[in-house]
Amino acid sequence: MPDLKNLTRRPEFAAFVGTLFVFIFFGYFGWPTFTTPLVIAGWLNVAAELGLIALPVSLVMIAGHLDLSVGSILAAGAMTYAIITGHFGLPDFIGLPAGLAVGTFFGYLNGLIVTKTKLSSFIVTLSMLFGLRGLVFGVTRLTTSTVLVSVKVSETVRNTLGGRIYWMGERTTFENAIILWVIMAIVVSWILYQTKYGNWIFALGGDETSARAAGVRVNRLTIALFMGSGFGSALLGITQVALFGSAQVSAGQSYVFYSIIAVVVGGVLLTGGYGSPIGVIFGTMTFAIVSQGIYSTGWDSDWSSLILGLLLLVAVLSNNTFRRLALSAGDKIETKTPEAKSTTSKAPAELKVK
């Protein structure tokens, strides 16, 4: 039923083309190493880790907000987990929920401040990024007198969050984060496409006043979305601790921009109201392929930033084009009621006579 023309109008189409393009690009220049499992695992792992943040952030952005605080929330979640299990030696069932709760709490704080003060989320989460980074530094130094806390990760956590996937009795190079990413993708897509809250998110991003007037609980929704991105950030933080066996106060800062790049390359409108999680998955993969694929080409890895920068620009431009296409949907049946026809077709007809 959905013909090709409709397919191109889907919000994730441009993102898909982008992923395909970089895949072919690096497949060509990185041949033959690019298609080895090691390299595929390399970029898929990066995509999965970034995806844990980018997916919930995409919901925040579709709702018309930004979350720049993910970097510090990641560190806060990671540090909480590391200090509790590593420094104090308490069990995982305290450390894990605590780490996730801290991340979710700071997300809640973001949402609360945004809805109460009506300040732009850009400023609020930027303050959070810096403020929380200071807090994490301070608290970590006070309790552990270092800035790096090592953790002896338990077997259970290594087999679920951190660590690598077991396959046919062997440890592969693919991280468990990939499984988390898939779960996150399903949850986020389900919320956006299947529940009424998805509808609220689009409405909030489209026009807050109208959404409020239509009965959307704007404040609660906004807070919930920031809690989601806080949770995702903390989850990645803990996953990385489990993977590397230590937490660093300065961890995660690069994810602030990485997540925005992945989401925007994934076709989400920066001002909100439009986008799709499937697109964001492609955007995340595009980002990962460019940043990791460069290693299989033999070029200097500096070039990946240049490609990413250009890609971001091209993505935004092509997203605009595809959005226009989507808005013009149904041109083919424009030959309808005589009413609209007579008002619209008059001017061009007169022009033609001239």
Added chain:
Amino acid sequence: MTEKRTPYIGVENVSKVFGGYAALNDVSLEIHQGEVLCLLGDNGAGKSTLIKVLSGFHEPTSGTIRVEGREHLLKRPSDAADLGISTVHQFGGTFPLMSLERSFFVGREPTKGWGPFKVFDRKTAGEIVVREMQAMGITRVTDGSRLVGSLSGGERQVSAIARAVYFGAKVMILDEPTAALGVKEAAHVLRIIMQARNRGLAVVLVTHNVTHAMTVGDHFAILIRGRKADDFHKGERTREEITDLMAGGEAMAELEAELAELSGAGKRTGD
């Protein structure tokens, strides 16, 4: 016009003060079902404030609002919505990048399924929106997944009205529904307004356009600088009087005198 019946909404001595400035000053109004009340006035006269008070965006500083004779506090838009007061904003107040089936049901999504697995029933939503739009004469809408932004201004306005009617609005507040529309489209919107009125809805129509107001209005209220300057029924004022009042009465007379002076004596032709 039966003067004694209780209005659906009674606005009684409502004032709204913003930082020392009275945007609304002691305004009283009656809004009846099956009538179109045209709210007229220049920019800044308080029309928007009044409709925001009615739709629950602003709480009045003083005065009361009665709905079906009972006093109500409209603290938030949902309070007004619960009383059947629906506001249609300029340009349809809709979401251009959402599909019709989604935007039509924002805040009131039909769901199916159970408990935490309750899902938004997009199929039903699509069927309803197509049916309602067709019923309002927008026959080219055959697919609910169409983006709202691909509709014309008039079609969007109609979709917003269709939404209000579908959800059982008792009072429909329309903010400049015909602004920026072509002649044919404006006529279509006005026709829809008349249909809604004939169904027994109370319609509050904010407009700058005297012709449109006179075409559909049963009852007119004119606001000047936050005060109600006049309140009359169809046929009680001439077109010239209304135009004059809308432009602020005296101010217009002054302006005309000034213009007459500038363009030389005796050149003042009829308005």
